[in-house]
Amino acid sequence: MLTGFHVAVIGGDARQIEIIRRLHEWDAHVYLAGFDQLNGSFTECIDLDFDGPQVQQLDAIILPIAGTDDHGGVDGIFTNRTINLRIEWLKKTPKHCQIYSGIANKVLQNMAKEADRELIPLMDRDDVAIYNSIPTVEGTIMMAIQHTDFTIHGSNVIILGLGRVGMSLARTFDQLGANVTVGVRTSGGVARVHEMGLKAMDMRQMDIYDMNCDYLLNTVPAPVVDASVIKKLPQHALILDLASKPGGTDFRYSEKRGIKAILVPGLPGIVAPKTAGKIVANVICKQLQEINRKADE
Structure with a gap:
């Protein structure tokens, strides 16, 4: 009390x-x-x-x-x-x-x-962020379904960041039948992704990776989804940026390329x-x- x-x-x-x-x-x-x-x-x-x-x-x-x-x-x-x-x-x-x-x-x-x-x-705080990742993931699934005309099952998903939200996203999209690749920056992150049975991508060398994905989900509050990444995405790809404002995506360039990119911070408060x-x-x-x-x- x-x-x-x-x-x-x-x-x-x-x-x-x-x-x-x-x-x-x-x-x-x-x-x-x-x-x-x-x-x-x-x-x-x-x-x-x-x-x-x-x-x-x-x-x-x-x-x-x-x-x-x-x-x-x-x-x-x-x-x-x-x-x-x-x-x-x-x-x-x-x-x-x-x-x-x-x-x-x-x-x-x-x-x-x-x-x-x-x-x-x-x-x-770990407790707040981990609990909060549950409605965040549910909201991400909702946005993914609303803004595409294909299923999550069987789709190719790239998730940038393996923090408290990124880990929940990776597990859930994997369980929904997606082919999940997780972008990380450390050897420990690579090991964790491997333990989860998923593919790892070194975010320090994203220029060497094939970015042929259906969904690109960013959780990193830094400019990581820049023009060099966006130009390699297929035209139908959907970018959902979950990082705090202003996000980590070059929204100007994504619009120029005709790729839908949505900044969706605060999903728990919405869904x-x-x-x-x-x-x-x-x-x-x-x-x-x-x-x-x-x-x-």
């Missing part, structure tokens, strides 16, 4: 709705910013007054999975305005106040550091926001209970 805890939820998508519900189930005091289009759906919540005394009570601040933009702005699908985080505001929170974000860019990291508040990037919200909420609850436990020691 989070009885007596004060938590601010700022911006975000449908995942935040489930987080808000969970916080209420655990008896926390919840303050909202960036949810003005919900039309009073959460009457028990309080609108967050950034200049009021509420700020001095906050035990936690929950930001969207996407975190902030490069100017410290927080967006959400339930409002038309961007909320700008300010260091002066963060400094008014209690010293123990934790900041939760899915990912944390340099701007957010610097703000938390200057305000001397603990920043917890949830997607850096299964309830499940994805529960995953994040459970982790946050455990973290906040840890604060309470340490305070009692």
